[in-house]
Amino acid sequence: MNIAVCVKQVVTRDWPLRVNESAEWVRDYDASFEMNEPDAYALEEALRLKEQHGGEVVVCVAGPPRVTQVIREALARGADRAIHVKHEQLAFADANVVASSLAIAMLPEQFDLVLTGLQSDDQGFGQTGVILAERLGLPHATIVMEVDAGGVNGIRVKRELEGGWFQWVSMPTPALLTIQSGINQLRYATLKGIMAAKRKEVRSVEPEELQPAGQHIVRLYVPEKEKATRFIEGSPEAASRALVRLLCEEARVL
Amino acid sequence: MILVVAEQRNGCLNPVSWETVAAAQQMGDMVKIVVAGSAIDGVAGELAAAAVSEVLVVEHSDLASYTPDGFVEALSQVVRMEEPDLVLCAHTYQTRDYAPKLAARLDRVLIPDCIGSKMEEGVRLFIRPMFQGKFVADIHPDGAIPHFVSMQVGACRADSVVRGSAPAEIRAVPVEVGSGVIRQRPDAPFKEAKQAVDLTQAEKIVAVGRGIKGEEQLPIAQELAKALGAELAASRPICDSGWLPMDRQIGSSGQTVAPKLYVALGISGAIQHLVGMKGAKTIVAINKDADAPIFEVSDYGIVGDLFEIVPAFITALNEK
Numbered sequence: 001m002n003i004a005v006c007v008k009q010v011v012t013r014d015w016p017l018r019v020n021e022s023a024e025w026v027r028d029y030d031a032s033f034e035m036n037e038p039d040a041y042a043l044e045e046a047l048r049l050k051e052q053h054g055g056e057v058v059v060c061v062a063g064p065p066r067v068t069q070v071i072r073e074a075l076a077r078g079a080d081r082a083i084h085v086k087h088e089q090l091a092f093a094d095a096n097v098v099a100s101s102l103a104i105a106m107l108p109e110q111f112d113l114v115l116t117g118l119q120s121d122d123q124g125f126g127q128t129g130v131i132l133a134e135r136l137g138l139p140h141a142t143i144v145m146e147v148d149a150g151g152v153n154g155i156r157v158k159r160e161l162e163g164g165w166f167q168w169v170s171m172p173t174p175a176l177l178t179i180q181s182g183i184n185q186l187r188y189a190t191l192k193g194i195m196a197a198k199r200k201e202v203r204s205v206e207p208e209e210l211q212p213a214g215q216h217i218v219r220l221y222v223p224e225k226e227k228a229t230r231f232i233e234g235s236p237e238a239a240s241r242a243l244v245r246l247l248c249e250e251a252r253v254l
Numbered sequence: 255m256i257l258v259v260a261e262q263r264n265g266c267l268n269p270v271s272w273e274t275v276a277a278a279q280q281m282g283d284m285v286k287i288v289v290a291g292s293a294i295d296g297v298a299g300e301l302a303a304a305a306v307s308e309v310l311v312v313e314h315s316d317l318a319s320y321t322p323d324g325f326v327e328a329l330s331q332v333v334r335m336e337e338p339d340l341v342l343c344a345h346t347y348q349t350r351d352y353a354p355k356l357a358a359r360l361d362r363v364l365i366p367d368c369i370g371s372k373m374e375e376g377v378r379l380f381i382r383p384m385f386q387g388k389f390v391a392d393i394h395p396d397g398a399i400p401h402f403v404s405m406q407v408g409a410c411r412a413d414s415v416v417r418g419s420a421p422a423e424i425r426a427v428p429v430e431v432g433s434g435v436i437r438q439r440p441d442a443p444f445k446e447a448k449q450a451v452d453l454t455q456a457e458k459i460v461a462v463g464r465g466i467k468g469e470e471q472l473p474i475a476q477e478l479a480k481a482l483g484a485e486l487a488a489s490r491p492i493c494d495s496g497w498l499p500m501d502r503q504i505g506s507s508g509q510t511v512a513p514k515l516y517v518a519l520g521i522s523g524a525i526q527h528l529v530g531m532k533g534a535k536t537i538v539a540i541n542k543d544a545d546a547p548i549f550e551v552s553d554y555g556i557v558g559d560l561f562e563i564v565p566a567f568i569t570a571l572n573e574k
Contacts, residue, residue, distance in 0.1 A: 011385075013386075013464075013522075016545070017385060017388055017389075026385065026389070037491075041494075094363050095354065095363060096357075096358060096363035121385070122384065123384055123385075124366075124367065124383070124384060124385075124386070125354075125363075125364075125366055126350055126354075126366060126367075127350075127354035127363070127364060127366065130322075130350075130351070130352075131354050131355065131358040131363075133355065134326075134354075134355045134358040134359060135358065139437035139438055140355070141322075141351075141438065142350060142351045143347060143350070143351070160347070161347055162346065162347050164445050165443045165444065165445055166443065166444055166445070167442070167443040167444070168440075168441040169438050169440045169441070170438070170439040170441075171438045172437055175437075180507075181490065181491075181494050182493060182500075185495075212396070212397065213363075213396055214357075214395070214396055215363060215365055215395050216394050217391045217392070217393060217394075218379055218391075218392040218394050219391070219392050221391075222388075222390070222545070223383070223387070223389070223390040223547070223550055224550075225549070225550045226532070226551050227537075227551055227552065229539075229549045229552050229553065229554065229555045230553065230555070231549075231554075231556070231557065232554060232555065232556050235566075236558065236559075236562040236563045236565075236566035237569070237570070239556050239558070239563065239566070240556075240563060240570040241570045241573075243556065243567065243570070244567070244570040244571055246554060247515070247536070247554070248574070251515075251535075251536040251553065251554075253514045253515040253535065254482075
């Protein structure tokens with residue numbers, strides 16, 4: 001079973017992000033980056049499916065040169081090779097631009113399954129996988145909680161619906177699945193994996209031009225507060241005593 | 255013209271569709287609603303109560319069970335025929351499943367999860383959270399119409415729908431779904447065994463997030479919950495990591511709660527979490543990052559190390 005898994009590189013979760021000078025994007029030139037966590041679950045699922053059914057796992061990443069960091073990490077965790085779609089503007093492109101550029105690089109390959117995370121921690125479009133399915137001509141399922149790839153006629157997946165409902169859906173392969181976070185427990189790269197990653201193939205695809213964007217950010221800003229938060233200062237002891245008093249006397253919830 | 259895509263299952267209207275209709279009415283004068291499925295005359299009649307130009311009914315036996323292939327095929331035909339300026343849906347799991355593909359088929363991108371819109375220099379901008387809710391962005395749709403937008407559930411009040419003096423016209427729109435177009439074969443939806451913990455009934459909740467750092471640190475939160483007489487809950491990443499069972503998850507994919515007191519420990523406040531708890535009467539947030547979005551909805555905040563503050567909080571409660 002040949003599996004492609006699409007991974008995005010995003011600013012590290014704890015990074016103190018600020019809006020840039022033009023207020024159209026974040027100040028990320030000095031930021032640290034990491035693998036988008038929902039994509040890490042897709043990668044883990046791909047590695048587990050390969051362990052069960054054989055084949056190879058190809059990690060596909062769209063982004064500027066800096067994304068080689070997450071390519072190395074995915075290879076160290078066990079992916080067999082990588083495709084890097086390289087373009088500076090992919091750092092902040094919308095989901096259609098990203099998916100379309102990935103599709104061009106992925107079309108010549110023969111994948112049985114394409115996995116993506118549910119959404120990214122930065123722009124959070126939650127669409128790259130679904131659009132990629134359209135661009136590759138594949139059937140898809142989203143918010144997948146379980147993958148049964150053992151059948152002869154395609155795959156069966158368990159989807160999460162709203163309000164505690166679930167649903168099994170069958171479809172032929174090749175197919176694309178967006179993986180729900182928490183579907184598995186993530187593994188970490190071993191020293192052996194990190195060493196092996198250095199010898200694995202990374203195919204670079206450099207499109208001259210990207211698809212035109214379907215939208216752009218006019219301005220990015222800190223949301224207005226819905227409530228006026230009363231910040232309590234002082235030592236942990238003093239702040240805690242003040243908090244308990246306010247909860248008793250002002251909020252009357254204790 | 256704004257085309258609202260209403261959502262139904264087995265002939266029952268998803269009430270969130272009213273929020274979408276209300277949002278559309280506030281954005282433009284000419285609104286049409288489309289509903290797709292099989293045996294949906296009742297739903298169409300219900301929707302016709304709104305003050306809209308028309309309710310379009312896309313009735314097809316192949317749409318009886320929702321599939322993304324079927325809905326994209328049918329709705330792309332409707333959008334091509336009706337030529338709306340804007341296609342508006344609620345940001346439900348179903349929308350997330352098909353709407354990006356629908357927009358892509360027409361070479362557009364869906365502007366997802368919007369919390370509102372505003373006119374600026376004659377253009378309607380759509381407002382949406384980004385970076386896990388740390389920022390909000392005003393988005394300008396580019397390229398030719400139609401534009402596609404989904405609205406966050408709760409962004410508009412369903413009871414602000416303007417009702418018509420007479421029922422709106424209902425029109426059947428024929429679509430073709432060729433054989434082999436629908437590749438997904440869905441089984442009937444089902445519910446898992448009943449949830450063991452009903453957090454919706456809890457008067458007080460202590461919830462933990464990533465700031466708790468490790469499973470071995472949970473006892474500190476449990477102790478605080480005990481001192482307050484509260485239930486212990488968590489944000490999604492904690493349950494994803496298996497540190498607490500999934501039935502203790504608060505947020506869009508977990509339970510929605512509105513207790514008297516909600517204490518958020520080390521929760522940054524991603525939008526998916528906030529929608530599950532911002533209805534709480536009093537919200538206390540303890541977080542090391544003063545800019546964390548959780549402070550946008552909290553009444554009381556302490557910025558600092560929760561491993562220093564929580565033990566002091568427990569001591570203060572016990573002294574009370």
